[in-house]
Amino acid sequence: MKQEILQKALKNPFCDARFTKTEEGKTLLLLFAPYRTEKSAPREGFVRISAFYPAAQQAYLSASALVLELSGLAARLYHRHGLKKLAASSFGFQGKNTLFYHPVHGSFVAMQGIELDVPIEADEPACENRCIDCGACAKVCPVGAFPPDGFQKESCIRYHFGKPEIPPEYGRHLYQIMGCERCQDSCPANQHLPEIESTVHEYDLIEVLEEKHTKEIKTLIGANFGTRTRILNQAIYYAANKRYLPALPAIKALLGDEQAGAAARYAAVRLDNR
Ligand code: SF4
Numbered sequence: 001m002k003q004e005i006l007q008k009a010l011k012n013p014f015c016d017a018r019f020t021k022t023e024e025g026k027t028l029l030l031l032f033a034p035y036r037t038e039k040s041a042p043r044e045g046f047v048r049i050s051a052f053y054p055a056a057q058q059a060y061l062s063a064s065a066l067v068l069e070l071s072g073l074a075a076r077l078y079h080r081h082g083l084k085k086l087a088a089s090s091f092g093f094q095g096k097n098t099l100f101y102h103p104v105h106g107s108f109v110a111m112q113g114i115e116l117d118v119p120i121e122a123d124e125p126a127c128e129n130r131c132i133d134c135g136a137c138a139k140v141c142p143v144g145a146f147p148p149d150g151f152q153k154e155s156c157i158r159y160h161f162g163k164p165e166i167p168p169e170y171g172r173h174l175y176q177i178m179g180c181e182r183c184q185d186s187c188p189a190n191q192h193l194p195e196i197e198s199t200v201h202e203y204d205l206i207e208v209l210e211e212k213h214t215k216e217i218k219t220l221i222g223a224n225f226g227t228r229t230r231i232l233n234q235a236i237y238y239a240a241n242k243r244y245l246p247a248l249p250a251i252k253a254l255l256g257d258e259q260a261g262a263a264a265r266y267a268a269v270r271l272d273n274r
């Protein structure tokens with residue numbers, strides 16, 4: 001049965017699948033979809049979407065389809081917190097930034113879990129911890145999310161990007177729509193990864209501010225994250241951080257907007273004083 005399930009699971013976007021157990025001892029199938037961040041800068045006047053979110057949405061849709069295929073085994077998506085920890089205890093490790101690191105693709109994997117009501121033996125643990133506590137992640141973090149005693153989730157930019165509105169002290173470090181990958185890009189455990197095919201998602205910034213791509217971005221990253229508020233707020237901060245003056249009229253048009261007005265007023269002041 002294990003092989004049959006793996007055969008169904010191991011297709012695009014999943015490069016790897018492992019069996020482990022939940023805390024309650026249920027069978028849990030872990031699925032890994034790799035992605036890569038783009039090292040080059042986006043084109044002038046364009047804004048990029050973090051590579052993680054399209055990969056995560058694709059992984060979610062594919063795992064949901066697999067759940068249907070495995071419905072005879074009472075398969076269901078694992079929605080609870082703690083998936084990273086469960087995966088790390090069976091396979092890979094968690095870095096100082098608390099992210100899960102896959103042995104081949106480092107932290108650049110989107111993960112899904114499927115619980116099954118059939119007893120399947122867990123795979124042998126393979127947990128070589130390659131976090132060498134070098135502190136490179138802490139050094140590159142612009143908001144001090146690494147206090148001496150570890151990692152503080154609430155201080156991480158990613159925590160605030162997930163919220164509808166972003167405080168300026170986090171927004172001013174934004175360099176793409178959704179996500180910050182500075183600590184992952186600087187981590188030695190993420191160097192020399194095998195190359196994989198990856199698509200860069202980049203949009204004309206003014207058109208994003210004019211809401212011409214909202215629907216498309218929502219489809220790309222999923223309705224939970226791809227809300228009008230998040231897309232607009234992040235695009236506004238991005239324009240301000242890039243000092244992209246041609247975006248000023250589009251930003252001024254949002255000054256009175258209920259969901260994006262605060263960010264627009266912040267950006268308008270920064271761009272006007274440029
Ligand atoms: S940068 Fe260094 S300390 Fe941070 S997660 Fe990577 S190996 Fe660990």
Ligand code: SF4
Nearest residue numbers: 141156157180182183
């Ligand atoms: S994702 Fe960005 S803000 Fe969060 S810990 Fe890493 S470098 Fe810091």
